[in-house]
Amino acid sequence: MSSALRLYKQELTRCRENFEQIDLQKERGYLMKFTTFSANMENIMPSIPRGRHEELFHELLLQQVFTMFDHRCFSAGDLIKLRGAHEWALRKDNPRIYCTYHFGSYRILTSLLFRRGLDCVLLVGNNTNRHQGDDILAHIDELRRQRNCKNSFRIIEAGHPSAGLSVLRELKAGKSLIVFVDGSPETAPEANETDKFLSVKLGSRRVWTRKGVGYLSHAAGVPIVPVVTYRQPDLSNVLHFLDPIRPIRNSDREMYCQEAMQQLYDALWSQLNQNPGQWEGWNYIQSFLEPEAPKQTSSGKRPEHPTFNEDRYTLCDLEQAPVLFDRRLYQTYEISEDLRDLLLNLNEVDSVEGLVGEEMFGELVEMGVLC
Amino acid sequence: MKKQFSIKPVQNQKNTVASAAKKEAHNLLKFLKPGECCETMPYFHGLNRETVFSL
Numbered sequence: 001m002s003s004a005l006r007l008y009k010q011e012l013t014r015c016r017e018n019f020e021q022i023d024l025q026k027e028r029g030y031l032m033k034f035t036t037f038s039a040n041m042e043n044i045m046p047s048i049p050r051g052r053h054e055e056l057f058h059e060l061l062l063q064q065v066f067t068m069f070d071h072r073c074f075s076a077g078d079l080i081k082l083r084g085a086h087e088w089a090l091r092k093d094n095p096r097i098y099c100t101y102h103f104g105s106y107r108i109l110t111s112l113l114f115r116r117g118l119d120c121v122l123l124v125g126n127n128t129n130r131h132q133g134d135d136i137l138a139h140i141d142e143l144r145r146q147r148n149c150k151n152s153f154r155i156i157e158a159g160h161p162s163a164g165l166s167v168l169r170e171l172k173a174g175k176s177l178i179v180f181v182d183g184s185p186e187t188a189p190e191a192n193e194t195d196k197f198l199s200v201k202l203g204s205r206r207v208w209t210r211k212g213v214g215y216l217s218h219a220a221g222v223p224i225v226p227v228v229t230y231r232q233p234d235l236s237n238v239l240h241f242l243d244p245i246r247p248i249r250n251s252d253r254e255m256y257c258q259e260a261m262q263q264l265y266d267a268l269w270s271q272l273n274q275n276p277g278q279w280e281g282w283n284y285i286q287s288f289l290e291p292e293a294p295k296q297t298s299s300g301k302r303p304e305h306p307t308f309n310e311d312r313y314t315l316c317d318l319e320q321a322p323v324l325f326d327r328r329l330y331q332t333y334e335i336s337e338d339l340r341d342l343l344l345n346l347n348e349v350d351s352v353e354g355l356v357g358e359e360m361f362g363e364l365v366e367m368g369v370l371c
Numbered sequence: 372m373k374k375q376f377s378i379k380p381v382q383n384q385k386n387t388v389a390s391a392a393k394k395e396a397h398n399l400l401k402f403l404k405p406g407e408c409c410e411t412m413p414y415f416h417g418l419n420r421e422t423v424f425s426l
């Protein structure tokens with residue numbers, strides 16, 4: 001093992017040791033973040049039992065710490081392992097659209113492409129650019145200084161009205177594009193944007209995804225290269241370049257967009273099955289979920305011995321107020337402290353209906369809080 | 372004192388929660404804030420002094 005690799009792993013191990021000393025449950029924001037993560041995982045990947053969610057959430061938080069470290073540590077970019085069709089994918093002969101995900105140490109792809117001398121355009125959300133743009137540019141500038149890289153690099157904000165045209169111009173000028181196709185909280189669909197999205201299957205659900213990437217690929221005749229970054233148990237980063245998705249000239253653009261985006265999400269799904277604790281999207285994918293048809297939750301009969309429906313609802317005791325979280329519909333309810341106490345101690349009450357009143361009891365049964 | 376049983380849906384916007392839950396959800400976990408990770412993790416001392424570094 002090279003000394004740099006040994007040092008890198010040593011540093012990450014120290015990172016992990018420090019992380020393990022943190023009492024996560026005392027961190028503000030932990031409960032709501034974990035509950036959202038858990039609901040998303042359950043709705044999309046129900047094969048993972050709820051009992052494993054917290055362990056996977058902690059794994060994700062640790063991966064995020066590692067990702068921050070990698071972004072600032074140049075050596076991380078020298079130590080990655082390349083898999084798949086990387087020789088073709090990293091050629092500088094023609095532009096490509098590198099489609100990646102918020103998976104593993106996801107910023108390392110940009111660093112690698114720039115190190116390899118590719119002229120790159122990174123497409124990010126406006127907020128991401130505001131919060132992380134300077135950091136990304138600092139990394140690139142340092143690479144220019146230390147590694148004498150002369151190639152170009154530019155960030156384009158996806159929310160800018162002329163973003164599509166700018167990217168198309170850059171692709172036609174021979175520059176490659178880097179896109180995170182799994183979106184970010186700020187790129188989730190708004191009511192007036194349905195024409196910009198299409199629906200793809202992800203595990204047990206369907207999600208909305210922007211079709212701009214497929215459109216650009218088809219319009220510019222540039223292949224899409226799916227790339228997954230993940231971390232192995234020995235802490236090394238792997239960049240897996242999957243087979244390119246090539247647009248066929250004169251083919252139907254909408255059909256190509258649908259097929260290309262589905263292939264990109266199939267690649268994500270395959271990786272999720274292997275490393276479920278490395279995808280940041282678990283924290284916000286609910287904003288992209290296609291709504292499910294309403295299910296009949298109540299038989300109409302009032303239960304004689306009601307129990308709290310833990311499968312569907314989670315009680316979160318926040319600092320300001322107790323909250324009931326509907327894991328299926330992602331609806332949040334503020335509840336009184338007395339109702340919270342009752343839901344936690346239903347078996348100690350002779351008649352729940354008698355205590356809360358007929359109307360409230362009916363509402364709780366109708367909502368599926370009691371079953 | 373008479374017990375109060377109430378349940379009030381919180382209006383969702385883009386599926387994010389509001390009110391108490393929103394305040395809670397918008398609090399980034401402290402150790403993941405770039406400015407504060409160094410306090411929580413003394414190990415990250417290098418990150419404060421230099422933007423980027425090599426091993």
